[in-house]
Amino acid sequence: MKRLKKYIRHNLHFFISAIFCAILALSLDMFNPKIVELIVDRVIIKNNMELLPRLLLFMTLITFSRVILGYFKEYFMDLGGSRLAYELRVDLFEHLQKLPFSFFDGINTGELMSRIKEDIDNVWFTFGFGLVFFIEQLFYFLIASVILFSINWKLTLIVLTLIPFIGYIAYKLERENDEVYGEISDQGVRLNTTAQEDIAGIRVVKSFGREKYEIERFFEENKKNFELNVKQAKIFAKYFPWMDFLTNISIALAITLGGLWVIGDKMSVGTLVAYSGYVSMIVWPVRLGGWIVNMLAQCVASLKKIERLFRERPEKDFIGERIEVKGIRGEVLFKNVSFKYKDEYVLKNITFHIKPGKTLAIMGLTGSGKTTIVNLLGRFYEPWEGEILIDGMDIRKIDLKTLRENIAYVPQDVFLFSDTVRENIKLGKELDEKIIEKALKDAKALQFVRNLPEGLETIIGERGLGLSGGQKQRLTIARALARVLIGSAKILVLDDVTSALDMETELYIQKALEEYNLTKIIIAHRVSAVKNADEIIVLEKGEIVERGTHEELLSLKGRYYETYQEQYGKYVFMEEEPV
Numbered sequence: 294m295k296r297l298k299k300y301i302r303h304n305l306h307f308f309i310s311a312i313f314c315a316i317l318a319l320s321l322d323m324f325n326p327k328i329v330e331l332i333v334d335r336v337i338i339k340n341n342m343e344l345l346p347r348l349l350l351f352m353t354l355i356t357f358s359r360v361i362l363g364y365f366k367e368y369f370m371d372l373g374g375s376r377l378a379y380e381l382r383v384d385l386f387e388h389l390q391k392l393p394f395s396f397f398d399g400i401n402t403g404e405l406m407s408r409i410k411e412d413i414d415n416v417w418f419t420f421g422f423g424l425v426f427f428i429e430q431l432f433y434f435l436i437a438s439v440i441l442f443s444i445n446w447k448l449t450l451i452v453l454t455l456i457p458f459i460g461y462i463a464y465k466l467e468r469e470n471d472e473v474y475g476e477i478s479d480q481g482v483r484l485n486t487t488a489q490e491d492i493a494g495i496r497v498v499k500s501f502g503r504e505k506y507e508i509e510r511f512f513e514e515n516k517k518n519f520e521l522n523v524k525q526a527k528i529f530a531k532y533f534p535w536m537d538f539l540t541n542i543s544i545a546l547a548i549t550l551g552g553l554w555v556i557g558d559k560m561s562v563g564t565l566v567a568y569s570g571y572v573s574m575i576v577w578p579v580r581l582g583g584w585i586v587n588m589l590a591q592c593v594a595s596l597k598k599i600e601r602l603f604r605e606r607p608e609k610d611f612i613g614e615r616i617e618v619k620g621i622r623g624e625v626l627f628k629n630v631s632f633k634y635k636d637e638y639v640l641k642n643i644t645f646h647i648k649p650g651k652t653l654a655i656m657g658l659t660g661s662g663k664t665t666i667v668n669l670l671g672r673f674y675e676p677w678e679g680e681i682l683i684d685g686m687d688i689r690k691i692d693l694k695t696l697r698e699n700i701a702y703v704p705q706d707v708f709l710f711s712d713t714v715r716e717n718i719k720l721g722k723e724l725d726e727k728i729i730e731k732a733l734k735d736a737k738a739l740q741f742v743r744n745l746p747e748g749l750e751t752i753i754g755e756r757g758l759g760l761s762g763g764q765k766q767r768l769t770i771a772r773a774l775a776r777v778l779i780g781s782a783k784i785l786v787l788d789d790v791t792s793a794l795d796m797e798t799e800l801y802i803q804k805a806l807e808e809y810n811l812t813k814i815i816i817a818h819r820v821s822a823v824k825n826a827d828e829i830i831v832l833e834k835g836e837i838v839e840r841g842t843h844e845e846l847l848s849l850k851g852r853y854y855e856t857y858q859e860q861y862g863k864y865v866f867m868e869e870e871p872v
């Protein structure tokens with residue numbers, strides 16, 4: 294994996310330092326059984342007490358050095374692994390920001406969260422611990438084996454006959470565990486998603502009395518989670534006692550056979566004690582072998598999933614030859630634009646022209662394609678046919694940043710970040726106090742913001758919890774107006790924003806907007822929101838079925854006229870409107 298190599302290269306010095314410390318530390322470990330051998334053979338059996346202080350000093354030095362080396366090993370290992378995971382997570386998050394809407398249409402949040410969190414955690418764990426641990430265990434096994442053979446190769450050969458059995462059980466355990474682990478991981482995503490959906494939609498849950506259903510749904514997922522954990526515990530219970538049994542047997546075998554060698558005077562007691570110490574050193578790497586292999590396999594699986602995300606194509610900044618844009622006037626032209634999300638056309642042959650400073654209103658039943666039109670204008674999706682021009686420039690040739698900065702968009706779905714009101718208006722832009730106040734005033738939000746406990750500095754909950762629907766909507770309008778006020782946006786898109794506002798507030802905002810020299814696209818269901826537009830188009834199943842000014846459309850006596858009558862009553866016609 295090319296990308297991984299980059300992160301390893303950046304942190305290679307940490308990994309090499311950690312491996313160096315680990316090898317040095319384990320080399321020191323190899324002296325311990327030898328010292329014990331000397332204590333038994335020379336100090337205890339031969340009663341050579343003078344040697345004891347030196348051996349104990351040596352042992353203390355080894356232990357002390359081991360602590361220092363252990364500290365640095367952990368430090369470098371953790372630093373390398375954490376930095377690698379940090380860089381990978383930042384890159385992945387940056388990449389996700391560049392992906393088009395179409396990518397997010399096809400993936401659920403829980404799945405994406407587990408890529409960003411759990412899969413990167415797997416990589417972090419492997420590089421921050423597993424890899425060095427693997428190398429360490431490998432060296433323990435190799436060095437201890439050489440020492441064992443050099444002490445008594447015949448005994449070692451006998452003891453080693455048990456090792457493949459331990460290895461086999463470790464392998465079986467990890468294979469079965471791996472399967473369950475995969476299920477636990479997928480199940481964890483479902484459990485998270487269930488909880489997340491319930492909490493995010495708690496208002497709907499409560500108002501529809503869905504608590505019992507939600508509890509049952511969560512209970513089901515939690516039960517599955519519990520059952521999988523029990524299944525995993527059973528696997529451990531099935532294999533661990535056998536591994537312990539064989540481990541103990543191999544040590545007992547070494548001691549028993551070694552004892553015979555001792556009785557036959559072919560080995561000293563101290564050597565036997567040392568020998569059994571080295572046997573433990575080769576048994577543990579084998580016992581942990583399956584776990585290590587599994588951990589590496591999980592890391593590879595996580596890396597593959599992450600790589601799949603990296604392979605998703607980002608939005609194209611521009612298509613064809615880039616046009617250098619110097620100030621936009623706000624002329625918008627849709628020329629025979631058609632679009633489909635999947636197989637079916639959602640927009641067919643849409644053509645309209647808005648001169649700078651003029652207003653286009655879009656009406657139509659739900660699902661008729663209104664939002665899709667503005668999605669195409671912001672290049673959140675690309676048209677299948679036709680072209681869209683701003684000031685005569687094909688928008689595909691305008692880089693995304695410039696294009697989107699020129700469109701102040703108030704979406705249908707209100708989204709506020711859990712942050713202060715000020716930050717929700719600024720959204721990363723530098724805005725002075727006057728601009729924020731003016732934007733709030735024109736969105737009829739200044740008064741209620743001032744009445745909040747800490748005014749602009751009040752932190753609003755996730756998605757604006759604690760505010761009314763209309764208040765949230767007004768903040769999103771203020772956010773867009775602020776962009777217009779700093780001169781960055783020349784086109785304002787209001788996607789069904791007035792539905793959450795009362796008539797008085799709607800009229801106030803309409804009036805305030807009159808003084809802005811802006812091209813406006815207003816999507817609305819209420820006639821009151823569109824009647825002053827320079828052109829109104831009425832959509833039906835993705836096609837424009839009527840177009841004209843308010844008066845022209847009324848005289849057509851078609852869809853618009855019907856809507857008008859439904860909203861104002863059949864007795865009113867063309868004269869004074871009861872606005």
Ligand SMILES: Nc1ncnc2c1ncn2[C@@H]1O[C@H](COP(=O)(O)OP(=O)(O)OP(=O)(O)O)[C@@H](O)[C@H]1O
Pocket residue numbers: 398634635639657658659660661662663664665666705789
């Ligand atoms: N991301 C998407 N993937 C697939 N189909 C979509 C997607 N977004 C919208 N659609 C479909 O495209 C059609 C037009 O949707 P659109 O949101 O543009 O309608 P709308 O007129 O704005 O509706 P409303 O008034 O309810 O907001 C609908 O049939 C909708 O189901």
